[in-house]
Amino acid sequence: MTGTNETRRKVFLGLLGGVAGLAVGGGAAARVLVDHEAKVFWLDGGGATYTFGVNELGQLQSLYWGAALAAGDKLLPPVTVEGNSSNEVPIAISPYEFAGFGGGLTTEPALKVRFPDGVRDLDLRYVSHESRDGRLVLQLKDVKRAVHVSLAYAMDEASGILTRSATVENRTGNWIQVDQMAAACLNLPYSDDYQLSFLSGRWGGEFMLQTRPVTPGAFVLESRKGVTSHQANPWIALSRGGTGEESGPVWFGALGWSGSWRINVEMDAMGGVHATAGYNPFDFNHRLKHGESLASPVFHAGFSNEGFGGASRIFHRYQRERILPHAPAPRLRPVLYNSWEATFFDVTEAGQIALAEKAARIGVERFVVDDGWFGARNSDKAGLGDWVVNRKKFPNGLGPLIKRVNVLGMQFGLWVEPEMVNPDSDLYRAHPDWVINFPGRQRSEARNQLVLNLARKDVYEYLLKKLDELVAGNNIEYLKWDHNRTWSEPGWPEVGPDQQQRLYVDYVDNLYKLLAELRRRHPKLEIESCASGGGRVDLGIMKLTEQVWTSDNTDPYDRLVIQDGYSHAYAPAAMMAWVTDSPNFVNKRVTSLEYRFLSAMQGGLGIGANLNHWVEEDFARARRMVEEYKRIRATVQLGSLYRLVSPRNGAQRSATLSVSQDRRQAVLFAFLHSSMMRAAQPVIQLRGLAPDTVYALRPIAGNAAPRTPSKASGAYWMGNGLKVALEGDFQAAAFVLEALEA
């Protein structure tokens, strides 16, 4: 097993509670039941049951996944599913847990290997299993050759989220080449009315929720870009015809992987629906010597009978309690100021100090200097890779600025983009061989930069040293870790041609190792994952980064749509949003400061406006909104999110409600985007409150309609609802409901 693979496996095993690992959350693993005689395995947790077993041929087949079954329920034994014609090999389309490519399989394989003699047939059969502390590991082996696969399963007791991964080990005595490898294949109960929901987008428009019927054939979601990508995010949800926001079944899952990935959702010839998620087979091959192994990423999957809202609340909870750093109690996001949109590359000590003084006045807790502080970085054309302070901009280093920021009562944070280099940089001039490239071929640039080959040991060690020195030498408590281009010409010339494509796995493993090691050395350090906005948001990176940057599009209305999509998969606990200038730099839309605050206050709040242009009244308003935010942020970040009215598809209004876990506080954000139909402005019925508890209503911004009671029961707010007095386009209001003592 390679070292980095071992690290990732430990993180996963640690997550399952079995082995001490890195960044491990708390929480208990759910019950695993094994019927040794029938060879049937059950995992029960959080209202869900997942079962599978060994069929008559010794292959692993799914049995049931959905709402919890009763103890003592008996399922029919697993048998291979046949097609309706003798022209099909019988095993072609069974609902396999993890099928090898071979033996006539015609659905998506979970594992495909080739042997030195040209054989590409792999037929995996059950060998043994072990169940300990809520973790179930099954050993499989090819019918003829010593290719061993172990499948790890666990279920989180509280949320019912199932984690699955696989490891393939070569004990053949010769090399094998892995051409395709998934973490898991998940099979859905038979039905002909499935809908697939997924998130797609582009720069400035990430996390757009898409839904399409599942029909015969396959639908592929993927990144071929070396990074998670803006274009598609590795999350899916499968629902049924009648499923809505708050009712009906949803099966969902996300892959914890920040490199190229693929999720294949297919309906086979007999109507079975399967989702196979793992490494992207596009340009993939990973050669294993005798004794070596390859671990897949982890697939995290769950079930809810309470619609998309129920599904995302379960998943958010799981992310808070099992994924994010410091789980099960992730730290609250401090209010941040970032100078990017205010100064772009024009950063200087005096300019940043002036902004810091203003930021401190409105209650900011963390001051962040973005791009432009290092090397010859006066634009995006030069300097990337040279992580030394630019002495023209900061004559005495970062020290005086950081000191001032700290005296003002704020933490200091810094932007870095460690994995990249501008050809016009000292680093590239010294090490032109450090980038991903094919010798003698073009090196395509994007944003004037190339990608460093982090799979290389020397690059890994260089970056660790530089970042370690940077953090150790300054009181830096936060890094915004950017990644501003996708891959091209993915060559690694220093290793043999048959080893080069290990890049897809080794790069990401080293990225995780680098982040984990920096965190280990600097326990105070917090990190944000950014990739030209939301290009690297996934459960792999989220184990190592407290927060994610959802989009470079900071327009508050567009952001509501982006946040709505994001929240289907990922937790508000990690989601950052900034209040920036109006008109917005992306789309020139003009909005009020209050509207911008109320949009940005739905996750971790940041301010990114040019404070030098603010007048006294802006400071006073901002100070008040930041104060309000601090009173509600625990509920917004760590509470249960209800998407009451979706802003998608050009809706005229939208609303979200966050309810604290103890249901003592709730926060409502309501927006009117178009006032064309103002006469029809309906009441908003709240959800998730305690019906018998009396809640006092207090506006944060805007007003409720005349004669709205100032206090009423949870039943009233949920049944009768709340009418918000909003008039005019792009208006917003927010309210806090506080439970009164009984």
Ligand code: GLA
């Ligand atoms: C990317 C990020 C921005 C900003 C710039 C700096 O585009 O998404 O937030 O940090 O880089 O160059």
